[in-house]
Amino acid sequence: MQFEKLRKAIPLATLAACTLIVGAWVKQDSQARQAGSSQPATPADGYTVHVTAPHVVAGKVMGPYHHYCKVLSPEPIIECLCYRSSDQGARLEQVEYIIAKAITRTGAVSLADWNRNWHDHKQEIATGRVQVHDLPPDKAKEVADLVATTDGIIFHLWSPDDKVPSGRVMIAQSVGHLNLTQAELKKGAQETAAARPSSR
Helix, strand or coil, X not given: CHHHHHHHHCCHHHHXXXXXXXXXXXXXXXXXXXXXXXXXXXXXXXXXXXXXXXXXXXCEEEEEEEEEEEEEECCCEEEEEXXXXXXXXXXXXXXXXXXXHHHHHHHHCCHHHHHXXXXXXXXXXXXXXXXXXXXXXXXXXXXXXXXXXXEEEEEECCCCCCCCCCCCCEEEEECCCCXXXXXXXXXXXXXXXXXXXXXX
Protein backbone atom coordinates (compact mmCIF):
# COMPACT_ATOMS: atom_id res chain seq x y z
CA MET A 1 0.00 0.00 0.00
CA GLN A 2 2.77 2.48 0.95
CA PHE A 3 4.78 1.56 -2.14
CA GLU A 4 1.75 2.22 -4.36
CA LYS A 5 1.28 5.69 -2.81
CA LEU A 6 4.98 6.40 -3.27
CA ARG A 7 4.95 5.16 -6.87
CA LYS A 8 2.09 7.55 -7.69
CA ALA A 9 3.81 10.48 -5.93
CA ILE A 10 7.09 10.14 -7.82
CA PRO A 11 6.89 10.57 -11.61
CA LEU A 12 8.13 7.60 -13.64
CA ALA A 13 10.63 9.81 -15.47
CA THR A 14 12.16 10.74 -12.14
CA LEU A 15 12.42 7.10 -11.10
CA ALA A 16 13.98 6.20 -14.46
CA ALA A 17 16.61 8.95 -14.21
CA CYS A 18 17.42 8.02 -10.62
CA THR A 19 17.66 4.37 -11.61
CA LEU A 20 20.34 5.19 -14.21
CA ILE A 21 22.47 7.13 -11.72
CA VAL A 22 21.93 4.62 -8.94
CA GLY A 23 22.65 1.76 -11.36
CA ALA A 24 26.22 2.97 -11.81
CA TRP A 25 26.61 3.14 -8.05
CA VAL A 26 25.20 -0.37 -7.56
CA LYS A 27 27.41 -1.71 -10.36
CA GLN A 28 30.47 -0.42 -8.50
CA ASP A 29 29.21 -2.17 -5.34
CA SER A 30 28.65 -5.48 -7.12
CA GLN A 31 32.06 -5.35 -8.80
CA ALA A 32 33.70 -4.80 -5.42
CA ARG A 33 31.73 -7.75 -4.02
CA GLN A 34 32.68 -10.01 -6.96
CA ALA A 35 36.35 -9.13 -6.52
CA GLY A 36 36.08 -10.27 -2.89
CA SER A 37 34.96 -13.57 -1.49
CA SER A 38 32.27 -15.93 -2.73
CA GLN A 39 30.22 -15.37 0.43
CA PRO A 40 26.50 -14.72 -0.16
CA ALA A 41 25.46 -11.08 -0.11
CA THR A 42 24.22 -9.62 3.18
CA PRO A 43 22.62 -6.30 4.19
CA ALA A 44 26.05 -5.27 5.50
CA ASP A 45 27.50 -5.33 1.96
CA GLY A 46 27.66 -2.32 -0.31
CA TYR A 47 28.70 0.59 1.92
CA THR A 48 31.32 1.58 -0.64
CA VAL A 49 30.66 5.25 -1.40
CA HIS A 50 32.95 7.28 0.89
CA VAL A 51 31.98 10.86 1.74
CA THR A 52 33.21 13.21 4.46
CA ALA A 53 31.31 16.09 6.05
CA PRO A 54 31.24 17.73 9.47
CA HIS A 55 28.10 17.53 11.62
CA VAL A 56 26.74 19.60 14.49
CA VAL A 57 26.20 17.47 17.62
CA ALA A 58 24.61 19.10 20.70
CA GLY A 59 25.48 22.53 19.28
CA LYS A 60 29.15 21.69 18.59
CA VAL A 61 30.72 21.22 15.14
CA MET A 62 32.38 17.79 15.04
CA GLY A 63 34.13 15.76 12.40
CA PRO A 64 34.42 15.62 9.52
CA TYR A 65 32.63 12.28 9.74
CA HIS A 66 33.52 9.53 7.30
CA HIS A 67 30.26 8.34 5.72
CA TYR A 68 30.20 4.92 4.07
CA CYS A 69 26.99 4.81 2.06
CA LYS A 70 24.88 2.48 -0.04
CA VAL A 71 21.74 2.97 -2.11
CA LEU A 72 18.68 1.12 -0.82
CA SER A 73 16.27 2.19 -3.58
CA PRO A 74 16.31 4.41 -6.69
CA GLU A 75 14.22 7.42 -5.55
CA PRO A 76 16.91 7.60 -3.96
CA ILE A 77 16.92 6.27 -0.44
CA ILE A 78 20.51 5.98 0.79
CA GLU A 79 21.88 4.78 4.13
CA CYS A 80 25.24 5.91 5.54
CA LEU A 81 27.31 4.56 8.43
CA CYS A 82 29.29 7.45 9.94
CA TYR A 83 32.65 7.19 11.71
CA ARG A 84 35.07 9.80 13.12
CA SER A 85 37.93 8.35 11.07
CA SER A 86 38.58 5.92 8.26
CA ASP A 87 40.68 3.66 10.52
CA GLN A 88 39.67 0.00 10.40
CA GLY A 89 38.92 0.00 14.14
CA ALA A 90 36.85 3.21 14.16
CA ARG A 91 33.55 2.87 15.97
CA LEU A 92 30.17 3.57 14.42
CA GLU A 93 28.97 6.87 15.90
CA GLN A 94 26.12 7.91 13.60
CA VAL A 95 23.68 6.65 11.01
CA GLU A 96 22.42 9.02 8.33
CA TYR A 97 19.38 8.37 6.17
CA ILE A 98 19.36 10.26 2.87
CA ILE A 99 15.89 10.42 1.33
CA ALA A 100 14.58 12.00 -1.87
CA LYS A 101 12.87 15.34 -1.32
CA ALA A 102 10.04 13.95 -3.45
CA ILE A 103 9.34 11.70 -0.42
CA THR A 104 10.22 13.83 2.62
CA ARG A 105 8.57 16.98 1.34
CA THR A 106 5.24 15.57 0.16
CA GLY A 107 3.63 14.99 3.53
CA ALA A 108 5.95 12.40 5.10
CA VAL A 109 7.64 15.02 7.32
CA SER A 110 5.94 18.06 8.89
CA LEU A 111 7.57 21.49 8.53
CA ALA A 112 8.30 21.64 12.28
CA ASP A 113 9.91 18.18 12.27
CA TRP A 114 11.87 18.96 9.10
CA ASN A 115 13.28 22.20 10.56
CA ARG A 116 14.18 20.46 13.84
CA ASN A 117 15.60 17.16 12.52
CA TRP A 118 16.31 17.22 8.78
CA HIS A 119 18.69 19.10 6.49
CA ASP A 120 18.83 19.94 2.79
CA HIS A 121 21.75 18.30 1.00
CA LYS A 122 21.66 20.86 -1.82
CA GLN A 123 22.34 23.57 0.76
CA GLU A 124 24.96 21.45 2.57
CA ILE A 125 26.85 20.54 -0.63
CA ALA A 126 26.85 24.23 -1.67
CA THR A 127 28.89 25.08 1.46
CA GLY A 128 31.83 23.09 0.05
CA ARG A 129 32.14 21.03 3.24
CA VAL A 130 31.05 17.74 1.63
CA GLN A 131 33.75 15.71 -0.11
CA VAL A 132 33.19 12.55 -2.19
CA HIS A 133 36.25 10.26 -2.07
CA ASP A 134 37.65 7.37 -4.12
CA LEU A 135 35.83 8.25 -7.35
CA PRO A 136 36.97 10.12 -10.48
CA PRO A 137 35.80 13.78 -10.48
CA ASP A 138 32.97 13.18 -12.99
CA LYS A 139 31.56 10.27 -10.95
CA ALA A 140 31.97 12.22 -7.69
CA LYS A 141 29.96 15.04 -9.27
CA GLU A 142 27.22 12.59 -10.28
CA VAL A 143 27.00 11.37 -6.69
CA ALA A 144 26.89 14.96 -5.37
CA ASP A 145 24.24 15.95 -7.95
CA LEU A 146 22.06 12.99 -6.97
CA VAL A 147 22.45 13.63 -3.24
CA ALA A 148 21.59 17.32 -3.79
CA THR A 149 18.02 16.15 -4.57
CA THR A 150 17.69 14.67 -1.05
CA ASP A 151 17.18 15.55 2.59
CA GLY A 152 19.08 13.91 5.43
CA ILE A 153 18.50 12.96 9.04
CA ILE A 154 21.42 11.95 11.29
CA PHE A 155 21.05 9.75 14.37
CA HIS A 156 24.00 10.28 16.74
CA LEU A 157 24.46 7.06 18.74
CA TRP A 158 27.83 7.20 20.52
CA SER A 159 29.61 10.38 21.58
CA PRO A 160 33.41 10.39 21.44
CA ASP A 161 33.79 11.27 25.14
CA ASP A 162 31.65 8.29 26.25
CA LYS A 163 33.47 5.01 26.96
CA VAL A 164 30.26 3.14 26.11
CA PRO A 165 27.07 4.23 24.34
CA SER A 166 24.87 6.10 26.82
CA GLY A 167 21.59 4.89 25.32
CA ARG A 168 20.73 8.49 24.48
CA VAL A 169 20.18 9.08 20.77
CA MET A 170 20.54 12.65 19.56
CA ILE A 171 19.73 14.16 16.20
CA ALA A 172 22.86 15.69 14.69
CA GLN A 173 22.60 18.41 12.07
CA SER A 174 24.50 19.66 9.03
CA VAL A 175 26.75 22.68 9.51
CA GLY A 176 24.95 25.79 8.32
CA HIS A 177 21.49 24.18 8.42
CA LEU A 178 18.75 26.61 7.40
CA ASN A 179 15.12 26.39 8.47
CA LEU A 180 12.58 26.42 5.65
CA THR A 181 9.21 28.06 5.17
CA GLN A 182 6.26 25.92 4.12
CA ALA A 183 6.60 27.29 0.57
CA GLU A 184 10.32 26.40 0.43
CA LEU A 185 9.61 22.91 1.74
CA LYS A 186 6.96 22.37 -0.94
CA LYS A 187 9.15 23.84 -3.72
CA GLY A 188 12.01 21.52 -2.74
CA ALA A 189 9.80 18.49 -3.44
CA GLN A 190 10.23 19.31 -7.13
CA GLU A 191 14.03 18.92 -6.95
CA THR A 192 14.58 15.52 -8.50
CA ALA A 193 17.37 13.91 -10.47
CA ALA A 194 15.15 14.07 -13.59
CA ALA A 195 14.81 17.85 -13.23
CA ARG A 196 18.58 18.37 -13.13
CA PRO A 197 20.39 18.95 -16.43
CA SER A 198 22.69 16.13 -17.49
CA SER A 199 26.41 16.88 -17.24
CA ARG A 200 27.14 14.75 -20.33
